[in-house]
Amino acid sequence: MRTFAIELRKEKRTGIFPLMFAVGILGAAYALVNFIVRKDTLLNLPLAPMDVLLTQLYGMIMVLNMFGIIVAACMIYNMEFKGSAVKKMYMLPMSVSSMYLCKFIILTILFFIAVCFQNFALAQIGITDLPQGAFELDTLIKFAGYSFITAMPVLSFMLFVSSRFENMWVPLGVGVAGFLSGMALATSDVALFSSVEKREKQMKMDSAVDEIRRRFGFYSIQRGIMYRDRILSAVNAKEEHTVHPHGYYSG
Numbered sequence: 001m002r003t004f005a006i007e008l009r010k011e012k013r014t015g016i017f018p019l020m021f022a023v024g025i026l027g028a029a030y031a032l033v034n035f036i037v038r039k040d041t042l043l044n045l046p047l048a049p050m051d052v053l054l055t056q057l058y059g060m061i062m063v064l065n066m067f068g069i070i071v072a073a074c075m076i077y078n079m080e081f082k083g084s085a086v087k088k089m090y091m092l093p094m095s096v097s098s099m100y101l102c103k104f105i106i107l108t109i110l111f112f113i114a115v116c117f118q119n120f121a122l123a124q125i126g127i128t129d130l131p132q133g134a135f136e137l138d139t140l141i142k143f144a145g146y147s148f149i150t151a152m153p154v155l156s157f158m159l160f161v162s163s164r165f166e167n168m169w170v171p172l173g174v175g176v177a178g179f180l181s182g183m184a185l186a187t188s189d190v191a192l193f194s195s196v197e198k199r200e201k202q203m204k205m206d207s208a209v210d211e212i213r214r215r216f217g218f219y220s221i222q223r224g225i226m227y228r229d230r231i232l233s234a235v236n237a238k239e240e241h242t243v244h245p246h247g248y249y250s251g
Contacts, residue, residue, distance in 0.1 A: 024114030070175035073158035
């Protein structure tokens with residue numbers, strides 16, 4: 001408890017308190033302003049109202065939270081390296097691991113407060129602006145809890161990296177690079193899965209067209225644009241196995 005009190009007094013001079021409060025307030029303000037400005041557009045999206053709340057608004061908030069965690073973790077250890085304070089810690093009756101744990105707890109509490117600010121704003125939007133009966137408080141709480149818990153490994157890792165480098169810009173660069181890489185991988189995975197789904201859908205549609213043509217003849221089903229050209233629509237490339245030159249169609 002004494003170690004925690006000492007760390008708490010030290011962290012008041014690092015700037016992480018105003019930083020994390022700013023993360024919470026900016027996230028809440030972003031959600032409110034974004035919804036007010038784009039309310040009609042957001043509610044007209046082909047999504048359930050709760051999905052709009054959790055995807056169109058929460059996405060940027062999570063990005064802001066990650067950057068806040070990365071910067072705060074770098075700042076919290078930067079002071080320890082000034083004046084070789086970390087080296088002096090080894091001469092005190094205080095273990096480095098307990099110092100790390102206290103810093104982790106302090107950042108976790110501050111991050112929790114920031115998340116509460118943000119979700120109060122989202123709850124306000126859900127209660128007052130979403131269609132009657134569309135807002136689900138339990139869904140918002142579960143989503144907020146999930147985003148909070150999944151941020152803990154990032155917070156722990158960034159604290160560890162910050163404790164190993166005296167230059168604050170090194171862990172900051174590591175954190176930003178890791179975050180951007182994660183974003184890129186997540187985007188590529190979404191694109192990959194969506195392309196696979198689209199390809200499977202196209203294959204099923206092609207199979208259905210082939211089955212209809214097998215049962216009722218090749219000309220029983222065609223693309224609508226084919227009927228704009230009587231010569232082109234009469235060509236059965238699959239059964240004739242003939243490649244016609246361009247002049248064949250132009251006469």
